[in-house]
Amino acid sequence: MKKILIVDDAMTVRMYHRQLMESMGFEVTEAENGIEALEKGMSDTFDLFLVDVNMPKMDGYRFVEEMRQIPELQSIPVVMVSTEEEESDKEKAYLAGANFYLVKPAKPDELKDYVALLIGDEVA
Amino acid sequence: MSVAFKKTIALLEGECSIEDSEELLNWILLNPKGKLNLKKLSYLHTAVLQVLMASQVKISIWPSDTKIASWLQAILLESK
Amino acid sequence: MDPMLESFIQESRDNLEAAAKCFLDLENKPDDQELLNDLFRSIHTMKGSSGLFDIGAFTRVVHAAEDVLDIVREGKYSLTSDDIDLFLDSLDLAGAWIDQLESSEQLPDDADSVGHEIAEKLRGLIGQEIKKSVVKVEDSKQINSHAVTKKDDFDDTPDWITNIDQSQLQKVYKLCVQSDNKIAVIVNYRPDKQCFFNGDDPLLTVLNAVGLHWFSVEKKEDWGELESLDPFQCNINFKLLIAADITEVKQYFRYIIEQVDIFRIEPKQLIRPVGEHSTNDTYQLFVSEGLAALENNDYESLKRLVMPLHEIGNATLFQTACLGWIRTLLESDVQDDSLLKSLIDAVRQGEYLSPSLTLDKPSEQSKTMIEPSNKLSASSINILKTQLKILEMPCPSSLLVGRVLSTQKIMQRLFKTIDGDKKLADLDSVSKQCLATSKCDKLHDFLAECLEQYENNNPSEPSQKQNDISISKDQAKVTAVKAEGKLIERTQDLKSGERSGIKYGRRAGDIVDEVDNTKHQIKTLRVDQERIDSLMDLMGELVVAKNAMPYLAKRAQEEFGVRELAKEIQSQYAVINRLSEELQSTVMGIRMVPVSSVFQRFPRLVRDLSKRLEKNIQLVLEGEETEADKNVIESLADPLIHMVRNSLDHGLETPQERIAAGKNEQGRLTLKATPMDDQVLIEIIDDGKGIDPNIIKQKAYEKGIISEIQLDEISDQAAVNLIFAAGLSSKESASDLSGRGVGMDVVRSAVEDAGGQVSVTSVLGKGTRVGLTLPLTMAVARVMMIDVDQQTYGISMENIRETVRVSADNITRIKHNEAIVLRDKLIPLLRMRDLLGLQTRAKQQTELSILIVEYNGAEIGLIIDNFLEGIDIIQKPLDGVMGAFPIYAGATLLGDGRVLLILNVLELLKCR
Known part of the structure; x- marks a missing residue:
């Protein structure tokens, strides 16, 4: 089963993402901030990270920058999810190491579409 | 200004903008039995359309532009 | 809650x-x-x-x-x-x-x-x-x-579809069935109440929507009292039926995407006949006849049955609507018998049941369900484009590895869904290169190429197939989650499963076409010449690098005394040598073009020129299929034109002259190409009046090209060869010479620059033959290494006729010159040391090493100290100070790191 790590400080958003991801048949782990995400990320192997930008302790940009330098994590695709929709915000995310950017709240089918493709949910 | 008001007839001509909607509404309120002449209408803003729908004002002459006439008729006649 | x-x-x-x-x-x-x-x-x-x-x-x-x-x-x-x-x-x-x-x-x-x-x-x-x-x-x-x-896709046709005029629906159906990229799309547009304040005009947005076929308006909330109506609050919603590319639709609504719901809808779902049911017997008659025609797949008859009935029928009747649909189906390319049958049944029953509702076989259910969705492909492309953008961005070195690996992983996953494993190996090697060079550019270029390919190859077609399956699987899961398992949903899935059958068949055909297309493309692959040149350069480097191995073997044996290792190196060398030779010939092969590419311009040239000169000349082309390196062929073009012109101007006579000379009235000019091992021989032969050696001799003497002594001694052949001497040919002399001479020195230098040689033979009154020998390729040259005064030089094998060792006693002296007699031919000898201006005298040797070279059609022997082995080299031109000495053709690097100077024998002999 494909595994996703959802990183967001908002419980409600995590729940929303969890519901969607679980409905697609993925196994979900949650983290509330970047530091927790790094810890959890190292403790298991994930296929995709779904990461919020604005978080306490360690924000999304920092987190991606960190994980891109950790051999065990650096190759995992990252989708940034943020309420900001400016092009400059997206670019900042890409520069930090994100692979894709979705504006929050993402529509369910949009989110599912992209996640399915990014996670490589191949046909058995 | 693309709306001209006569005693019992309001003329909507050319493109009716959002500003026209309020004026038109006021006229309809004052002349509940008034009718609209849309002969030379080429376009109307959503807000104006709303007024037509809500007031169910009678149309004396439909637009000569058949394209507009057809969808406008469909909308207004159906909403009745 | x-x-x-x-x-x-x-x-x-x-x-x-x-x-x-x-x-x-x-x-x-x-x-x-x-x-x-x-x-x-x-x-x-x-x-x-x-x-x-x-x-x-x-x-x-x-x-x-x-x-x-x-x-x-x-x-x-x-x-x-x-x-x-x-x-x-x-x-x-x-x-x-x-x-x-x-x-x-x-x-x-x-x-x-x-x-x-x-x-x-x-x-x-x-x-x-x-x-x-x-x-x-x-x-x-x-x-x-x-x-x-978790309701995320549109499962069932909304009932308001029936509000739409049947003919409009039928039009949309036709459009969608007949076009590959048009899809019926339903849009629910709920403008924000405050949208007017943003400058939005929803009605305008709707009217301008791409592919709009129908729309309706309805109020969000009751209008309430007219007095309290706020005209500036938008209180209406829209429903749209659109037939267009879904990506275009999304594109169009992108600024208000939160206010719209966009649903794809299968054309089949549009079939919703409505109306009043008539009990007229005519329809029952139609049903039996229609079903019979359908049974026999006799669509023409069915059409004939439908047409009149449809046209006379009252538009408000249910039957008329059904007949309209049957007509629409028959007029579209793809026939679907089950649909037709359902519609004919509907005419009888007064109720339309879509065919899938009557099907409930488990086998159907297990079929993959395919949602045609350009949407998915658009997402894939969007993701890939984002990766492309990411790879373009500046990257701190600490993040580079992560960037390369993560984008690679995404590409891997997407490529897999798009075209399977095809690109994965390439992707792997490209990203390895990126990691090795710490640059993203290779991966970027690779992705750009793939994207271009996907986008050009009609992205919605074969590449779509796998995506479709993946979404349908996803959908299946969603359906399962919906727990209740409502019948309507299941049958919906069945519908799509079944429709996938049809689509699939059509698509398979497209894929076959696609494959055929690629085959054709491979036949004529267009590649930038620069790329081949760089391949050639690399190959040359390899040849040189390979040359190092024998030295290594020699050192292993002589310096380190490990004979076994030396042997192994030798045998490895043999393998690499064979491979590099194969590689070389393959790369050469890519660059080979037939001489016909040069020859083909001559028929026209000869025809025009002979007309103007009032001569009757037949042009014969032979061996046009002979191939040589593109550069060689190109270097050949100008000299050939020159010589053909000369033949026409000066060689071949007018018909009158020919008849007077007892020749055929029609002159004959032959261009002939003959492959010879690693060279190609091009001959220009005419049966004209030939070259008069005496006139040449005289002219050459007058111009100071030959001395008075030479004037007496020179052989006729040597005299004819003088036409290549610089200074002999000039405009004014051309008319004096009863033959050729215009720019022949130019021809010679052009040919020599290409590594070839030119020779001329002529029989007065009978004709002239000019032969050009050109190397097949200019990239790799084979040279013989020679030893002169303990210095090693290279001489192009093309210049060397043969090598002989003769006893010093065999040398004859003629006046001041030395010569030997070889196979009854007297060959003048020159000492390489003299030519190179070396002061030292060679030791007295009992046996002399002599290189026989050809110079201006004559053989000359060069005495050197010793012959060494022959090697393949990539000759680099000399520049700087050394570039000023034409006696050096160039230089190359030897396997042991030494620089080998390549002598230009022809230039060397000129200086004598």
């Missing part, structure tokens, strides 16, 4: 409390950055989460608060005590709303107006207008309902 709403309520209370505390602290420490950050985050989190629910007023307020705090955080605005009061009021309001949400799951009725007001006040602090914030709030209800019920 919905657990997500519950979570939101709880979370928001925490955040509101935290925010309130921050504001109170801020009053004492207004510039505390950390405090501001915490505060901002609390508000931001609420904004983000509230977007998931239909509580626009709440979102609007926290969004306004967030925007203000962002400015404050950046230090561009400081909060006053009054400002903080306003914020605290806002928080109280939000808190009250949260309570209300908990009790009634909705905001109070006045929330919109109150929220609007307070948001405006907040924004007023930083002088921002309210409008901006409205855009984001919109119809979040839609998102919420999705999130909670």
Whole structure:
């Protein structure tokens, strides 16, 4: 089963993402901030990270920058999810190491579409 | 200004903008039995359309532009 | 209560409390950055989460608060005590709303107006207008309902479809069935109530929508009393039926994407005949005849049955609608018998049952369900394009590995769904290169290439197939989650399963076409010559590198005394040598073009020229298929034209002259190409009047090219060869010479530059033959290494006729010159040391090493110290000071690192 790590400080958003991801048949782990995400990320192997930008302790940009330098994590695709929709915000995310950017709240089918493709949910 | 008001007839001509909607509404309120002449209408803003729908004002002459006439008729006649 | 709403309520209370505390602290420490950050985050989190629910007023307020705090955080605005009061009021309001949400799951009725007001006040602090914030709030209800019920795609045709005029539906059906990229799309457009203030005009948006076929308008809420109508609040929603490319539709609505729901709908789902059922017997008759025709797949007869009945039928009748659909189906390319049958049945029953409703076989169910969705492909492309953009961005070295690996992983996953494993190996090697070079450029270029390919290869077709399956699988899961397993949903899946059967067949055909196309493309692959040149250069380097191995073997044996290793190196060398030779010939092969590419211009040239000169000349081309390196062939073009012109001008006679000379009236010019091992021989032969050696001799003497002695001694052949001497040929002399001579020295140097040689033979009165020998390729040259005064030089094998060792006794002296007799031929000898201007004399040797070279058609022997082995080299031209000495053709690097000078024997002999 494909595994996703959802990183967001908002419980409600995590729940929303969890519901969607679980409905697609993925196994979900949650983290509330970047530091927790790094810890959890190292403790298991994930296929995709779904990461919020604005978080306490360690924000999304920092987190991606960190994980891109950790051999065990650096190759995992990252989708940034943020309420900001400016092009400059997206670019900042890409520069930090994100692979894709979705504006929050993402529509369910949009989110599912992209996640399915990014996670490589191949046909058995 | 693309709306001209006569005693019992309001003329909507050319493109009716959002500003026209309020004026038109006021006229309809004052002349509940008034009718609209849309002969030379080429376009109307959503807000104006709303007024037509809500007031169910009678149309004396439909637009000569058949394209507009057809969808406008469909909308207004159906909403009745 | 919905657990997500519950979570939101709880979370928001925490955040509101935290925010309130921050504001109170801020009053004492207004510039505390950390405090501001915490505060901002609390508000931001609420904004983000509230977007998931239909509580626009709440979102609007926290969004306004967030925007203000962002400015404050950046230090561009400081909060006053009054400002903080306003914020605290806002928080109280939000808190009250949260309570209300908990009790009634909705905001109070006045929330919109109150929220609007307070948001405006907040924004007023930083002088921002309210409008901006409205855009984001919109119809979040839609998102919420999705999130909670997981209902994400359109399963069933909405009933309002039946409101649409049947003929309009049929038109859309036809369009979608007949076009590969047009899809029937239903759009529910719910404009935001405040949208007029953003300058939106929803009606205009609808009317301008791409591929719009039908739309309807309905009120959001009852209009209520006309007196209280606010015309500036948008109170209408739209429904649209569109036939277009779904990506275009999405593109069109992108600015108001939150206000629209876009659904794909199968053409088949449009078939919704409605009307009044007639009991007229004519229809029953049609049913029996129609079914019979259908049974026999006799669509023509069916059409004939339908047409009149459809045309005379009352448009309001159900039967007429059915007949219209049958007609539409028959007029589209793809016939679907089950649909036709259902429609004919409908004519009888007065009710249309879509065929899949009657099918309930498990085998059908297991079939993959395919949703035709350009949407997916668009997402894939979007993702890939994003990766492309990422790879273009500057990258700190610490993040490079992560960037390469993560983008690679994404590409891997997507490529797999698009075209299987085809590109994975390449992708792997490209990213390895990137990691090795610490640059993203290779991966970027590779991705760009793939993207171009996907986009050009009609992305919605074969590449789509696998995507489709993946979404359908996903959909299957969703359906399963829907637990209730409503019959309608299952049958829906069945419908799509069945329709996939049809589509699939069609698509398989397309794929076959595609494959055929690629085959054709491979036949004529166009490659930038630069790439082949660089391949050639690399290959040359390899040849040189390979040459190092024998040295290595020699050292292993002689210096280190490991014979075994030396042997192994030798045998490895043999392998590499063979491979590099194969590689060489393959690369050469790529560059080979037939001489016909040069020859083909001559028929026209000869025809035009002979007409102008009033000569009757037949051109014969032979061996046009002979191939040589492109550069060689190109270097051949100008000399050939020159010589052909000469033949026509001066060689071949007019018909009168020919008849007088007892020749055929028609002159004959032959261009002939003959492959000879690693060379190609091009001959230009005419049967004209030939060259008179005496005139040449005389002319050469007059021009000071030959001395008086030479004038007496020179052989006729040598005299003819003088036409190549520089200075002999010039415009004015051309007319004097009863043969050729115009620019023959130019021809010679051009040919020699290409590494070839030119020779001429002529028989007076009979004709002339000019032969050009050219190397097949100019890239790799084979040279013989020679030893002169302990210095090694290279001489191109093309110059060497043969090598002989003769006893010193065999040398004969003729006047001041030395010569030997070889096979009854007297060959003049020259000493290489003299030619090179070396002062030292060679040791007295009993046996002399002699290179026999050809110079101006004559053989000359060069005495050298010793012959060494022959090697393949890539000759590099000399530049700088050395470039000024034409006796050196170039230089190359030897396997042991020494530089080998290549002698230009022809130049060397000129200097004598």
